[in-house]
Amino acid sequence: MEQSAGFTNLGATELNRLYASLKETYGEYKRRNMKLDMSRGKPCPEQLALSKEMLDILSSNDLLKAEDGSDCLNYGGIDGIPEAKRLFSQMMNVSENEVMIGGNASLNMMFDALSRAMLHGVYGSEVPWGKLPKVKFLCPSPGYDRHFSICEQLQIEMITVDMLQHGPDMDMVEKLAREDDSIKGIWCVPKYSNPDGITYSDETVDRLARMHTEASDFTIFWDDAYTVHHLTNEPDPLKNILAACKTAGHPNRVYMFCSTSKITFPGSGVAALASSEANVSHIRKQISAQTIGPDKINQLRHVRFLQNIDHIHAHMKKHADIIKPKFDMVLHKLETALGGKNIAWWNKPNGGYFISLNTLDDCAAEVVQMAAEAGVTLTKAGATFPYGKDPRNRNIRIAPTFPSLEELEAAIDILCLCIQLVSIKKLQV
Numbered sequence: 001m002e003q004s005a006g007f008t009n010l011g012a013t014e015l016n017r018l019y020a021s022l023k024e025t026y027g028e029y030k031r032r033n034m035k036l037d038m039s040r041g042k043p044c045p046e047q048l049a050l051s052k053e054m055l056d057i058l059s060s061n062d063l064l065k066a067e068d069g070s071d072c073l074n075y076g077g078i079d080g081i082p083e084a085k086r087l088f089s090q091m092m093n094v095s096e097n098e099v100m101i102g103g104n105a106s107l108n109m110m111f112d113a114l115s116r117a118m119l120h121g122v123y124g125s126e127v128p129w130g131k132l133p134k135v136k137f138l139c140p141s142p143g144y145d146r147h148f149s150i151c152e153q154l155q156i157e158m159i160t161v162d163m164l165q166h167g168p169d170m171d172m173v174e175k176l177a178r179e180d181d182s183i184k185g186i187w188c189v190p191k192y193s194n195p196d197g198i199t200y201s202d203e204t205v206d207r208l209a210r211m212h213t214e215a216s217d218f219t220i221f222w223d224d225a226y227t228v229h230h231l232t233n234e235p236d237p238l239k240n241i242l243a244a245c246k247t248a249g250h251p252n253r254v255y256m257f258c259s260t261s262k263i264t265f266p267g268s269g270v271a272a273l274a275s276s277e278a279n280v281s282h283i284r285k286q287i288s289a290q291t292i293g294p295d296k297i298n299q300l301r302h303v304r305f306l307q308n309i310d311h312i313h314a315h316m317k318k319h320a321d322i323i324k325p326k327f328d329m330v331l332h333k334l335e336t337a338l339g340g341k342n343i344a345w346w347n348k349p350n351g352g353y354f355i356s357l358n359t360l361d362d363c364a365a366e367v368v369q370m371a372a373e374a375g376v377t378l379t380k381a382g383a384t385f386p387y388g389k390d391p392r393n394r395n396i397r398i399a400p401t402f403p404s405l406e407e408l409e410a411a412i413d414i415l416c417l418c419i420q421l422v423s424i425k426k427l428q429v
């Protein structure tokens, strides 16, 4: 977080004067009746255009056969065509036998994986998790709201764990997992985390892999959604969790997930799960009751378009060229409007889709409300915490990718105004 100092030193008269002038500017913005949305991390139309040629890559004249000879138009291929497994194995840095290809959304695979655990347990479980009096999950926060929604829907109790500079507070994670056998797992977004943009350190990865857990079937849900989504030429390195778990003697501890949602198209990408061969073969048997196989045509299209990991990196560079100026602009505006005022702190991510901003305690909900009244939709305050409750009511998630630069400029100006107005009120109480 960017540390600043200053607003708190102003006297009451100066604060009142500042408040009045900022309020006037706010009123002017309100009268403009703008409609700006910074709420969801979606690629912008220019990013989607980067992959449009993929739609023309297959033709009705093609054979449409996978390299194992299977007809991609027909049934079969429960866990994906071999070339798709190879592509994802490169992306996830695992072997091809450790990958399963799913449908278009990794969130769907996560929901299914946790649902299966509730119904049947995971590979090696003695009891289905849903038959236990209580199931709890560790939720490093701020985190991804949809992970928390899955837990709420499956009635899994969530325990908030602080996110620190190098990943979750591992002292707390280790202590809780060691003491409570109803804690069955943890949600992790290990690279360019949503929303903080934090990448887990090697030590964090090793501690997660190594730690003693009272539940023998404790499972790490490793959502590597932003694994190739760098904003700079010096990507954050992330240690391979599956390899670390094997080394630590817990080969079946982790499920890794990723997708091409923000590489090609969020509506029609390809998702994958990676885990130990034992886990993968266990899951394969379970899902054979659910489907005869996912969309192989889409897999084929993706493999022909994305080709290999080097080509993916080159493609992602084009995404970065489009969105980096948006991140830079937001960071510059935050610094200009709020830097040195001791009322807001934010991260400078090297990748991913978000900028996470903390206000003074107890200000976020009012800031989000005020911004909405001036036409700026932000992610709901609290959404980045379990049960939608930010204990300090201070975290705001900024999603800069979708709006145009012009829209984003206006939206950030309004956000900065609201933060200042709410902070002054707070400081004067």
Ligand code: PLP
Residues within 6 Å of the ligand: 041, 104, 105, 106, 107, 108, 144, 189, 194, 223, 225, 258, 259, 260, 261, 266, 271
């Ligand atoms: N995981 C994280 C951390 C995300 O931020 C998102 C989307 O914002 C997703 C998963 C969704 O992925 P998918 O489109 O593959 O379901």
